Amino acid sequence: MKYTKDEIAGLIESHPSNHIKVAVTDIDGVLRGKLISKKIFLKALHSGTGFCNVIFGWDVNDNVYEDSKVTGWHTGFPDSKVTIDPGTFRAIPWENDTPFFLADFNQSKELSGVCPRSLLKKVxxxxxxxxxxxxxxxxxxxxxxxxxxxxxxxxxxxxxxxxxxxxxxxxxxxxxxxxxxxxxxxxxxxxxxxxxxxxxxxxxxxxxxxxxxxxxxxxxxxxxxxxxxxxxxxxxxxxxxxxxxxxxxxxxxxxxxxxxxxxxxxxxxxxxxxxxxxxxxxxxxxxxxxxxxxxxxxxxxxxxxxxxxxxxxxxxxxxxxxxxxxxxxxxxxxxxxxxxxxxxxxxxxxxxxxxxxxxxxxxxxxxxxxxxxxxxxxxxxxxxxxxxxxxxxxxxxxxxxxxxxxxxxxxxxxxxxxxxxxxxxxxxxxxxxxxxxxxxxxxxxxxxxxxxx
Structure with missing residues (x-):
């Protein structure tokens, strides 16, 4: 079932869990994510949240690329904004039904062109x-x-x-x-x-x-x-x-x-x-x-x-x-x-x-x-x-x-x-x-x- 942002906000506010998992996928298909508080999530749902853009500046073993144009030591690895997709809402059954969402970098000027999920949406x-x-x-x-x-x-x-x-x-x-x-x-x-x-x-x-x-x-x-x-x-x-x-x-x-x-x-x-x-x-x-x-x-x-x-x-x-x-x-x-x-x-x-x-x-x-x-x-x-x-x-x-x-x-x-x-x-x-x-x-x-x- 697909939800709107307002519907998701209502579900999360009433959910017993105080934390939510949000994840993105890097160039190798590895799921990279974090656990954030309910308060931060509800704000991020409408305005987005930041992920360090090193996610696209290192390889599958977290070794930083030497000459990547997208990001690197030359950029200082700033945070890049991701958009949480409310349609990806799931509860993780093996983690006491902790809420889970996927996000992508379609708001990020420097990363939207290389984000795998954003690429598929374009196709x-x-x-x-x-x-x-x-x-x-x-x-x-x-x-x-x-x-x-x-x-x-x-x-x-x-x-x-x-x-x-x-x-x-x-x-x-x-x-x-x-x-x-x-x-x-x-x-x-x-x-x-x-x-x-x-x-x-x-x-x-x-x-x-x-x-x-x-x-x-x-x-x-x-x-x-x-x-x-x-x-x-x-x-x-x-x-x-x-x-x-x-x-x-x-x-x-x-x-x-x-x-x-x-x-x-x-x-x-x-x-x-x-x-x-x-x-x-x-x-x-x-x-x-x-x-x-x-x-x-x-x-x-x-x-x-x-x-x-x-x-x-x-x-x-x-x-x-x-x-x-x-x-x-x-x-x-x-x-x-x-x-x-x-x-x-x-x-x-x-x-x-x-x-x-x-x-x-x-x-x-x-x-x-x-x-x-x-x-x-x-x-x-x-x-x-x-x-x-x-x-x-x-x-x-x-x-x-x-x-x-x-x-x-x-x-x-x-x-x-x-x-x-x-x-x-x-x-x-x-x-x-x-x-x-x-x-x-x-x-x-x-x-x-x-x-x-």
Whole structure:
């Protein structure tokens, strides 16, 4: 249910909690927030509140960027104003129903152009201006470990212990053996207004997959961010540590963060991706949308695969896409068309990993699909028949974050889709990420070279 600011004020004034949680999302999709008093919240609800803009001046490990133009030591890291979105109101069931809200930097002159949530709102607005109503959902795979932050730190941050052993995809047994945790995820997330349509074990040691219910595009991204953070908070109660990194072990499948999407008419009554009269049942509009995603994919890949580790997931035979490809109901391709009926017809973008920032991955999918519609792109890429991994004629995805970022930087397309300010800042942060990796001495190097060289 969506509330006005006045309705929210009334609810908060009568709420037994004296404090409220407010959070924003940084460029990496990490939820950053704080607890504020009821008095401060009620004032901030109408006038906004400040967050130190270092949120966009450091990386995922809080290391300050050296040469970021957006903010840095040269700006003194001032507070930037955020707008609390009353429509995101939730009560946190595992924290005595503490009220919770999301915010974004749409009031901040210096940060509005790089704020991921603000970017998605901009793409959504464009979609509505074209006469379409976008509906999206996400599904996530993630691994669970019998660790706490303290126990993993004592191991030096490596060799986590999976909380169940063995390759048990769709296992009723493994789910039953961890039923308290398994059921808590399904029930408590739904109470948190992150409705989980289904949850099951995947193939791999201690890995789960969950599908989040379809909804409007911004709400879908909000749910995705809150799902990932919520899973971690619920898991900690059971001394379990989840990980959404794309590929934690090279012997096991990676973790996907697939995006399901469709465009409907303005009042949301007709799915425009479905056409009963056509043989394959997917519409001409959907063809343009697919063509747009395929055309843009090589130039915006870092939005789907933002970390060094992301690219370890793109392995043949691993359930992850490796090429610019599409097909009907085929899980070896980048794009999977599902045209099973007027309600369910949709596109599944299988490229993103679970490590992607949901706002950016969803914005990338929608913006590139709309690009295909605006330019009436023809779907020239042949549909894959059978195993895409065995084809040697498809364009392959860039193999590293460095390659993908360089390809993004060399193209004018990302700035056309997302704006110059965001594109330049995002590219800089991915170059920074690769630089940090390049300077690190890894366990692999020590094992390979320490004695023998």
């Amino acid at each position: 959504e607005k464009e979609c509505h201006s074209m006469g379409y109503r976008p509906f999206f959902s996400s599904e996530y795979e993630w691994y669970n470990f019998s660790e706490t932050p303290q126990s993993l730190s004592e191991k030096g941050g490596v060799n986590p212990t999976p909380f169940t052993p063995g390759m048990f995809g769709y296992s009723m047994l493994r789910a039953s053996q961890q039923n308290d945790y398994f059921n808590a995820l399904a029930e408590e997330l739904s109470l948190f207004h992150v409705p989980v349509e289904g949850i099951h074990t995947e193939t791999g040691d201690g890995v789960y997959e969950a599908c989040i219910e379809y909804t409007t595009v911004l709400e879908a991204a909000d749910r995705s961010v809150l799902f990932k953070n919520g899973v971690k908070e619920i898991a900690s109660r059971f001394d379990i540590m989840p990980s959404f990194m794309a590929k934690w072990n090279n012997h096991l499948p990676g973790s996907g963060g697939h995006i399901h999407q469709s465009l409907w008419d303005e009042d949301g009554s007709k799915n425009l991706f479905y056409d009963e009269e056509r043989k394959e049942k997917y519409s001409e509009l959907m063809e343009h949308y697919i063509a747009g995603q395929l055309h843009c994919l090589p130039y915006i890949l870092p939005l789907y695969a933002p970390t060094v580790n992301s690219y370890k997931r793109f392995v043949s035979g691993s359930w992850a896409s490796t090429s610019v490809s599409w097909a009907v109901d085929n899980r070896t391709t980048a794009l999977r068309v599902i045209a099973s009926g007027p309600e369910a017809a949709r596109l599944e973008t299988r490229v993103p990993g679970a490590d992607a920032n949901p706002y950016l991955a969803i914005a990338a999918a929608l913006a590139s699909g709309l690009y295909g519609i605006k330019n009436r792109l023809t779907l020239n890429t042949p549909q894959t028949e059978g195993n895409e991994y065995s084809r040697d004629t498809s364009e392959q995805l860039p193999a590293t974050l460095k390659d993908a970022t360089e390809k993004m930087k060399a193209s004018d397309l990302p700035a056309e889709l997302f704006g110059k300010a965001f594109t330049e800042h995002f590219i800089y942060t991915r170059e920074w990420e690769w630089k940090q990796f390049s300077q690190a001495v890894t366990d692999w190097e020590l094992k390979r070279y320490f004695e023998i060289i």
